[in-house]
Amino acid sequence: MRRNLVIITSFALVMSLFGCDNGRNIQTICKNNPEICADLHKDGWCLAEKTKLIQSRFDLIGHNNPTGKQLYQQLTYLEDYSRCIELASGVQHIIHTNRTADRARAFRLSTQNLSQLQDDTRERQDPFMSYYQWTRFGDTQALNRLLAQESAGEVTEPFLLAQIATYYSSRNAIKAQQLYLKVFASIQFDDFDPSWLLGLASTYRQTQQLDKTYMLTxxxxxxxxxxxxxxxxxxxxxxxxxxxVTLDQYAQNLIDALKDGHYSSSPVAQWLTPQRIEVHAPVATEVVIEKP
Incomplete structure (x- = not known):
């Protein structure tokens, strides 16, 4: 079993290092830009986390003024790497003890680099960094700034809009609905998080639109x-x-529209558009809907 694990890990490492995209595989990047990889460990542990971090650093070469999104990715990739290598640093290598020491060194440096990058970006006030400061440090000023930026139309990234929608979901159901649906209209399906369907469903439940709650669930x-x-x-x-039966078909229509990138022009999009809330909402069995 252990031998199989070693073989699989080695195969994954080879595929990552010698993939088709030779300009972005980590072996080529580290060879041509050794400063990018100097603080990272050298063996095959935490390969996915290390690859994302290296490629993100590579993408920033020549950028004197990186965007908030780029800095946010750097921070989160470094967080992921640091968490992974912390666990790996506790695994003792019996034969190659230098590998254990190398992982411990990488963990120590990753925590230092993360703390430094957090300090360096603490004064940034763009939406991505406002979100980071709010979620990592509980910074209410950053939260208020992010909400103001969204109200002013300065937040366009679907990921951020979805996080703001989640914030509003228990505070302002209609606002949350508007934001979630804006995300649905602009997100690439590969980046779509199915949990957003449940977030939107909960807002419709608050407004007693249980047919939509059912469909989204x-x-x-x-x-x-x-x-x-x-x-x-x-x-x-x-x-x-x-x-x-009708709502089950709606659910499939929604999925198809999201996958095809045609959500905005789909009949189900019009049906989901937030409506004025009636004082006496009809019971679920009395709901009358038109089939998309």
Whole structure:
């Protein structure tokens, strides 16, 4: 079993180092830009984290004024690397003891570099860094700045809009709906997080639009292949199985529209658009919807 693990790890390392994109594989980068990799460990542990960090550093070469997004990626990739190498540094290599020492050195340097980069970017006030300062340091001024930036139309990245939508989901359901739907209209499917479907579903539940709650929850279940209770799902719409059939198709239509990049022009997008909340919302079994 251990021999197989070594073989698999070695194969993964070879594939990463000698991939088709020779200009961005980490062996080539480290050979041509040794300063990028000098503080990192040399063996195959934490390969995915190390690769992202090296490629991110490589992309910043020649950028005298990196964007907030680039700095945010540097910080988060360094965080991921540091967490991984911390665990790896505790694994004692019986034969090649120098590898254990090398990982310990890399962990020590990664924590120092992370702290330095956090200090260097602490005065940055662009949306990505406002988000980082809020989530990492509990900086309420950074949060308020981020919310103001979104209100002023300065936040356009789908990832950030989704995080702000999550913040509003328990505070302002309509605002959260607007933000989530803006994300759906602009995100690439490869970057889509299925949990956003549940976030949006919760806002519709707050506004008593249980048909939309059901549909979005079902779309999440279809994407994640999670097991679920059909009875509990039906309970959302008063046990109306006829309605469930229609909403199940809506869920598939939504997934297809997101995958194809045609969400904005899809009928389901129009159906999901936040509407004025009625004082007496109809019960779920009385919902009348047009099929997209």
């Amino acid at each position: 079902k779309a999440n279940l279809l994407l994640t292949q999670q097991k679920y209770s059909e009875d509990k799902m039906l309970a959302l719409i008063g046990g109306n199985k006829t309605l469930a």
